Amino acid sequence: MTTTPILILGGKGKTGRRVVEQLDARGIPVRLASRSSEQRFDWYDEGSWDGAVAGIDTAYLAPPVGPTGLEQAGKFIKQAAAEGLRRVVLLSGRGVGSPDREFAVYESSVALEHAVQDSGADWTIIRPAWFMQGFSEDWLHDHVMAGELRLSAADGGEAWIDTNDIGDVMTAALLDEKHTGEIYSLSGPRLLTLSDVADELSAVTGRPIRYVDLEPEQHVAELVEYGQTLEDSESVRDLFAVIRNHKSEYLSDGIHQVLGREPRDFSDWARATAKTGVWSA
Numbered sequence: 001m002t003t004t005p006i007l008i009l010g011g012k013g014k015t016g017r018r019v020v021e022q023l024d025a026r027g028i029p030v031r032l033a034s035r036s037s038e039q040r041f042d043w044y045d046e047g048s049w050d051g052a053v054a055g056i057d058t059a060y061l062a063p064p065v066g067p068t069g070l071e072q073a074g075k076f077i078k079q080a081a082a083e084g085l086r087r088v089v090l091l092s093g094r095g096v097g098s099p100d101r102e103f104a105v106y107e108s109s110v111a112l113e114h115a116v117q118d119s120g121a122d123w124t125i126i127r128p129a130w131f132m133q134g135f136s137e138d139w140l141h142d143h144v145m146a147g148e149l150r151l152s153a154a155d156g157g158e159a160w161i162d163t164n165d166i167g168d169v170m171t172a173a174l175l176d177e178k179h180t181g182e183i184y185s186l187s188g189p190r191l192l193t194l195s196d197v198a199d200e201l202s203a204v205t206g207r208p209i210r211y212v213d214l215e216p217e218q219h220v221a222e223l224v225e226y227g228q229t230l231e232d233s234e235s236v237r238d239l240f241a242v243i244r245n246h247k248s249e250y251l252s253d254g255i256h257q258v259l260g261r262e263p264r265d266f267s268d269w270a271r272a273t274a275k276t277g278v279w280s281a
């Protein structure tokens with residue numbers, strides 16, 4: 001068993017923390033690196049990169065959302081591979097591989113995927129759909145608590161995925177070299193519009209939750225008011241435009257390809273998550 005730690009960038013996030021749990025359970029050492037970790041790492045502070053990557057063979061990389069951060073991540077991977085990183089598992093996005101992708105949104109993600117593929121390190125790229133845990137562990141939690149999902153997805157469907165499923169795939173990719181050079185697209189088993197999501201969450205919380213459709217520019221304004229940067233807010237608006245334009249209405253079979261099982265359904269996830277009390281008033 002390896003004694004060299006696996007570097008987890010974004011290890012306190014919705015996917016990274018699942019990967020850390022799984023590696024911990026197998027007794028595999030990890031090095032968490034982020035702004036709030038003991039090993040400090042900031043995508044925007046290149047002086048923090050060397051310490052994180054020193055002595056590391058393998059890394060899990062959950063990049064930032066906006067174009068500037070994605071560009072920094074590309075720069076990082078190039079530098080890290082030159083300094084000895086041999087294997088990287090990249091969290092990307094499902095739309096990158098969609099045949100009719102709206103290119104502008106994904107341009108920076110495509111560039112990052114290319115940077116990983118050209119880095120000289122062995123790589124696996126994971127492209128998941130939107131995360132169910134956005135509603136329980138991230139900014140959409142506040143929308144659930146307020147009873148209004150205020151987004152700009154209109155009546156477009158999305159194949160929401162449980163990040164526990166993503167964590168299982170990431171762990172397999174980090175530990176088994178047979179996944180080298182593979183790109184996996186992951187989704188949940190069912191398409192749900194935001195109104196469907198609101199209904200599901202109303203049913204499990206016992207509180208009325210409705211979907212409020214925003215014009216895209218109103219969506220940006222509300223995200224900025226909430227505290228997100230303008231660049232990230234515009235990226236989120238554009239990612240929701242993909243849903244709004246019905247470009248996310250397909251299922252992907254990466255969970256089955258890698259794990260040989262079916263992904264978790266939204267209703268099952270919502271029921272179990274409600275029991276944790278995360279949506280209790």
Ligand SMILES: NC(=O)c1ccc[n+]([C@@H]2O[C@H](COP(=O)([O-])OP(=O)(O)OC[C@H]3O[C@@H](n4cnc5c(N)ncnc54)[C@H](OP(=O)(O)O)[C@@H]3O)[C@@H](O)[C@H]2O)c1
Nearest residue numbers: 010011012013014015034035036042043062063064130131
């Ligand atoms: N949300 C979705 O539905 C979805 C779907 C597909 C793909 N994605 C992609 O998933 C990625 C996000 O992954 P996630 O949801 O697992 O993470 P997350 O929950 O958003 O957490 C972000 C992680 O990154 C760290 N971080 C934030 N800013 C940082 C910075 N400037 N420097 C270093 N570390 C930083 C945070 O820790 P600290 O605060 O300690 O720094 C935290 O560990 C994005 O690339 C997104 O495009 C998301």
